Amino acid sequence: MSLLEVNSLKKIYSSAFKSNAVTALNNISFSVEEGEYIAIMGESGSGKSTLLNAIAALDTPTSGNILLKGTDFTKIPDHKMAAFRRSHLGFVFQDFHLLDTLTLEENIYLPLVLNNTPLHEMKRRLNALIPSLGIGRILKNYPYEVSGGQKQRAAVARALITYPDLILADEPTGALDSRSADELLNLFNEINENGQTIIMVTHSISAASHANRILFIKDGAIFHQIYRGTASNDELYNTISKTLTVLMSKAPSPIRRIAN
């Protein structure tokens, strides 16, 4: 059994005036095995965030279903959803999504606190994370007092601390300088090597070249996918850029370019 199965997922955004409905996802199906590191690429507006939000159960799909370890969570009732989300899924967002009212330490604890985890257990888990994340000295700071890279590492710590089945990251390097971005990608590789499954949406080819598998999305459907196999990061980088050239040449609107 796969860790995650996405079956013919469809998402239609319909505004109050039915006439201009947008089909953001059009029959997407794929599965993710435990321990995989998947990058999702595609043009802006191609439906990447919509897909990730559906997997994150932040949004309900129009049709289709998503199974996490065999459980269809599109069928989980609303009031149990929050608890399900915080015990099975971890998130990393482009703009960090840290609460300004909490210190970094408290931000990291947040999902555990909501799960009623005892304090000593929270401390134990955080202490185990600190060496690889290098955030030991800034734990008592507030998010607005530290740099973007530090914020993102705190956000990663918050995602990891629940020992989630799956980490979902939506353009996690999007707001970081290249050094911080590299550090974050190395961190992702490290946690992936420890067995953590990751799905990451990205615009950046170099970010995607860290993954084991790359899914290309176009107009709400999977257009292509690349497996790393035995390729090195550089080889993968080349393959990805070639694929993207093909993807773009077929793009309906030549003005829409991929960033980076």
Added chain:
Amino acid sequence: MKLKLYSKLAVSSIIKNKPLFIPHILSGVIMTAVFFILYALSGSSAIEQLPAGGVALVVLLKYSAILIGFFSIPFLIYTNTTLFKNRAPEFGLYNVLGIGRIAMIPLLFLENLLTYGIVIFSGLFIGSLLFKLAETILIRIMKGDISYSLHLNLNAAAVTIVWYAFTFLILFLSDSIKLLKNSTVDLLRTSHFGDNPLKHPRLSTILGMLILACSYLASFWVGSRGESPTNHSLTCFNLTCGIIISTYLLFVTGSIYFCQKLQQNSEFYFTPKHFITISSLKHRMHRNGSGLASICILATFVLLTLTFSFAFYRGCSTMLNSHYPNDLSIVMQAKEDTSIDNSNAETIEKTLESHGLISQASSLLSATATSAYLTGIIDMSSNVYSQEFQNSRPKKFFPNNDDLVDIRVISLEDYNKLCKTDVTLDDNTVLIMSKSSGYTDKILSLIGCDGHTYAIKTTDTIPPLTELKYNNTYPEGSGIKECYVVVPDISSFLGTDVTGKTSYGYVTYYKEYDVSLSVSKEEQLSIGNAIVSDLEASIDHSSSELSCATRVEKSDKLSGLSGGLLFLAFIVSLIFILMASLIIYYKQISEGYEDSTQFDIMRKVGLSLNGIHSTVNFQLLLTFFSPIIISGLHLLFLTPILYRLLAFSIVCNKSIIIMTTILSFCTYSIIYFSVYKFTSNSYLKRIAGKSNS
């Protein structure tokens, strides 16, 4: 040229930042309007001509005006800080674009000048409109009897203009300092500008509590003195300042210190229920503490005003009964160094006879004297106002009223007649009664004016004096000890030689005629007017002062005045409440966006919608209701002073005062709550709308 550019920039920046300027300007307008109304009222001749409590009310109004004036400064600084905080990035950007910070100062000045202009103009406009409205109603009810002078209004306007010019100058200076002191980067860091951690939260919390406790104690102290609080104006002023300062300290630092303490208790803090609530509460108080403190102080003020006006309104009939107990009363007061002029008394009786009223009239001769009360002995032999007396007494006992007693001497004959009793007295014995029970029991003997000592007849066998209708008595609860001394013969008791004794406040003779009229109101009025004009013409004014009034006439005036005051108080309170709510509302809206992103994050991290809603609700409740709860507490502890103030001039009934306090609190809460419901709904919609999408 440069000026033109700057003024253009100033106007456009105010227009562009309308949502930020509106709450600030609105607060300013309302502060000036209320200041103007209070100040103009305190100089209004209508109030001064009140039969009772007029002087106290004038003092109270002036006092309130001064308080509002002073209070405007921190309040407007608060709204201005919020404004500046939000505009800091704009200034930072100007700086980046190459406009020097010094060069921005004229712009700031023009902006403040413009704001001041709008504020003062609209404030005075609204203020005079409301004032005129109240005045018109007053004059109409009082049948144009009160003369107003425009001069006083102009005076109030001038004071308002000058005072708020000063206030806005302070705002301008604080803006300039902030602009010069902060680096460009600090200015650019928009949302956290000025969010510096507190320096000594513990110290200032303790200080705040201490000041508050002292203020409350001082209130009880003033209340426990048996005199008008206007005699302790310095204490009252300090106490008011104390309450204002401590309210600020507790809201701004105390709340945060409290949250910090809770956060330090990990077992308590790291639970789903408390974690988000406490941390966001701390954040919110950090930003809004001083705003909430301002609102709390305003609310206290509103409550005091409302209570006072309600009590005044409710106490009208009591006041009427104590000051005008009879349908028609004619009081003749002997002037200095004279006794009652008997020919004048005869004139009055003749006049009454000519109107056919002599059978309905009863007359009473009495004399009042302020005497010393020292360890069980009332001493009437020395003039308490004389220098020798004051010098011979220990300072702390004088001029404290506890040591003085106001005596009204009446003859046994009059007493028996009025009370329908048959009491007899020995030559060396007097009867003593007082309104405050238990007091006369302690009186052992009385030294008369001539130094002769009298024995006291036991009082418990004497029927109560409530049957007696006197004019010019002090209200019960005023703290002034008032005794009735019944003597066989007044002139032999006081001595036949009155020279030097009947000076002001020592001994004064009264002859009063109480007439009951059993005709319609209109007829009572015309009878009263006829008698007044007859007496004015025929009485010898050199020996006596005459006052003659019908109860009907006074009653009309009094209820008109109290109604007008209540109306005005209501308007002022309503403005206050609306202002407070508007400020909160604007804050909710401006923070709504920021909050909604925070709640969005919480939802993504795994907080359920229910959890978010209960957090939002708790915060809303707290921001709305903490000011009113604390102001209720202030009101409770200020009641002793309020009671004294009211008791001294208007109402003496404790239950009326308690009722009016409760009534005003409820009125306030109801209005406030409806505003809360209205604003919180739109806020919740905003939050929910954001986090559902």
